Amino acid sequence: MAPTKPAVPATKPQAKKPQIRGKGLKKKKVQLRFVIDCTHPSEDSILDVANFEQYLKTRIKINGKTGNFAGGKGAQHSVTLGREKGTKIILNSEIPFSKR
Template identity: 40%
Template sequence: MAVTKSGSATKKSDTRKFVVDCSGPASDKIFDVAAYEKYLHDHIKVNGRTNNLEDQVKIVRANDKITVTASIHFSKRYIKYLTKRFLKKHQLRDWLRVIATDKQTYLLKYYNINQGEDEEEDDEE
């Protein structure tokens, strides 16, 4: 049996804060930030259950940005997964992608579809 040291075995309160920046598509009126906020409220699971956020996970909307603050273990990848599911549900997945801009922020950005048009113009010249 392993012997453990007792005493200073306290857990620190690890508060993680993630931001999803939806400003580009929201300014073009194709992305509803309020609906996305509600989707996150309804679909984030805490201890294996949805609608169980309590004080452990807080979701705040400020203009076109959603901030998710968690006082429990919470992965950034889970936010990306839920965002992609929301985009697929609203048939926006073909137009928007989720990009990590830094360690705590995601950005919704349009796919660059102008590359094919540029090649056609070069062939005509």
């Protein structure tokens, strides 16, 4: 008699169950961080970083309104703008924000 292979049942790989969107799932929080390095323009006296920061605070629109840094829908400080080391301006946003 010829040797035979032992009978092993063929198993199919189990497919992942599709997760139904419902009450249990929450969206991921959007974290955007933009850094503007003003080192060279400020060293050459071309740009004053404090004035540029104030300009951005007055011009950035949040929810269709300029100067609206308090946030909306109960969110405190959804967009923040600040300086780091005197030459870098950092913009943090927890809401979708235009990159233009």
